[in-house]
Structures are given as structure tokens and as C-alpha cells.
Amino acid sequence: MTNTTQQLNATPPKAFLIDLDGTLYFKGKPCPGAIEAVNDLRQEKYQLRFLTNTTAKTPKMLHAQMRDLGFNIYEDEIFNATYACLLHLRAQSEARCHFMVDDAVKAYFKEIPVDDHAPDFVVVGDYGEGFDFHALNHAFRLLMDGAELIALQKGLYWFSPEGIRLDCGAFVTLLEAAAGKTATIMGKPSETFFKTVLSNLQLTPKDVVVVGDDITTDIVGAESMKMRSVLVKTGKFKPDQLENPVAKPTWVLESISELPRLF
Numbered sequence: 001m002t003n004t005t006q007q008l009n010a011t012p013p014k015a016f017l018i019d020l021d022g023t024l025y026f027k028g029k030p031c032p033g034a035i036e037a038v039n040d041l042r043q044e045k046y047q048l049r050f051l052t053n054t055t056a057k058t059p060k061m062l063h064a065q066m067r068d069l070g071f072n073i074y075e076d077e078i079f080n081a082t083y084a085c086l087l088h089l090r091a092q093s094e095a096r097c098h099f100m101v102d103d104a105v106k107a108y109f110k111e112i113p114v115d116d117h118a119p120d121f122v123v124v125g126d127y128g129e130g131f132d133f134h135a136l137n138h139a140f141r142l143l144m145d146g147a148e149l150i151a152l153q154k155g156l157y158w159f160s161p162e163g164i165r166l167d168c169g170a171f172v173t174l175l176e177a178a179a180g181k182t183a184t185i186m187g188k189p190s191e192t193f194f195k196t197v198l199s200n201l202q203l204t205p206k207d208v209v210v211v212g213d214d215i216t217t218d219i220v221g222a223e224s225m226k227m228r229s230v231l232v233k234t235g236k237f238k239p240d241q242l243e244n245p246v247a248k249p250t251w252v253l254e255s256i257s258e259l260p261r262l263f
């Protein structure tokens with residue numbers, strides 16, 4: 001490790017960008033010590049933002065869920081891929097979209113014109129059982145006819161309270177392979193997503209630390225933006241992910257409960 005890296009690592013950050021699923025809660029329950037860790041960080045006057053690739057819910061619904069679990073967090077601190085996607089679609093003038101998302105999320109996108117026959121974009125998020133053959137084949141045809149593919153996120157699976165479950169990235173990958181297209185990703189590890197959060201905080205990459213349980217989204221995103229990162233060994237974490245990792249976390253902690261003591 002170089003001196004500059006050591007100096008940077010020792011510098012207390014101004015903000016933490018914290019993942020939700022697998023880092024603060026897992027399988028519908030708070031991770032041990034996570035509620036207290038958030039309270040401690042707040043007490044130390046760090047700015048907090050909560051970044052999640054969960055796209056089945058709007059930020060408002062996520063906020064209610066986190067409050068119900070006992071977390072002291074605010075709605076305007078939550079950034080999910082759904083919000084990032086809305087900002088992106090707003091920036092494309094008069095884009096018409098075919099949505100493969102849950103009803104609540106579709107309502108959240110109500111200002112964006114829908115076109116189910118010749119859209120500019122096919123937008124794919126959490127669609128659960130909506131991902132049947134007909135829906136996927138329809139999307140495939142729209143892509144072959146020239147629509148571009150937007151993915152709210154590209155996670156392949158997640159752990160629901162009922163067990164492991166395919167995530168929207170599995171269906172995005174299927175559509176990419178069949179149509180020969182590459183999706184634009186809205187959530188982590190997309191740089192656009194992290195830049196949106198940094199600009200909201202009015203901070204630069206050296207001022208923040210990303211905290212998460214997923215190397216492919218949290219840590220890859222942090223590395224590509226030259227932000228420091230903490231990988232927690234909860235949620236999705238598996239020890240073999242640290243052998244030849246796709247990105248290297250600055251720190252590895254047993255859980256977020258150890259984070260307040262890191263600085």
C-alpha cells in the first residue's frame with residue numbers, strides 16, 4: 001500500500017453510501033447491530049445515503065419498510081435504481097417506453113409516455129411472475145424492432161424470506177443474449193447512479209465510503225468511481241468471493257455493526 005493510499009484510508013469520510021438488502025437487513029429482518037450502527041453514525045454527524053438496487057418498491061415504500069424494521073432513516077436519504085431510472089428517462093426527450101415492472105413502480109413512472117408496440121426503450125425491473133414466456137418474447141420482438149434495453153438493475157438473484165429467487169438481471173441477461181443488445185444499467189454499479197448521489201451530497205469520491213455485501217455491485221461501483229469501500233460478510237457474502245475478486249474492497253468487516261469503530 002502506498003503512503004498516499006494509507007493517508008486516504010486514514011482520512012475520516014464525510015458520508016457513507018450504505019446498501020440496504022444484505023447489509024442493513026436480510027431475509028426480512030435487521031442484521032444484528034445494524035440499527036445501532038446507523039444510530040451511531042448519525043450521532044457522529046456523518047451524512048448517510050442508502051443505495052439499493054431493490055426496484056420492486058419506490059423510495060417511499062422502502063422508507064416505510066425500513067422504519068417498520070426499526071431503522072432511523074429518512075426518505076430523502078434513500079436512492080434506488082427506480083429513482084435513478086426516472087431521472088434518466090426524464091433526460092431523454094419524449095422517450096416512449098414499454099415497461100416490465102411492478103404496478104407500483106409503473107405508477108411511479110406515470111409521467112413517462114408508454115408505448116407497448118414501438119417504444120424507444122424497453123425498461124426492465126422487478127417484474128416477478130410477470131416474466132412469463134409471452135412477456136419476455138414480446139420484449140424480445142420490440143428489441144429486435146429497434147428498441148433499446150434499460151435495466152433498473154442486473155442482480156441475478158436475491159434471498160427472499162421464502163428462499164433464493166431469480167432477480168430481474170437474469171431476465172435482462174436472457175434478453176441481451178437473444179436480441180444481441182447490451183442493457184444500460186440504472187442501479188449499482190452504474191457510475192451514473194453514484195454520480196447522482198455524490199451530486200446530491202455535494203461531495204467528491206474521496207469524501208465517501210461505500211458499504212455493501214455484494215462485490216459485483218457495491219464494490220465494483222466504488223472501485224470504478226475511485227471511492228473507498230467496505231465489504232460486509234453478511235447477506236450475499238460468500239468467502240470464495242475474496243479469491244480473485246472482480247473488485248477489491250478497502251476493508252472487509254464481519255458486519256455493519258463494526259463500521260462505527262473503523263474511523
Ligand SMILES: [Mg+2]
Pocket residue numbers: 019020021022023212213214235236
Ligand atoms: Mg446488498
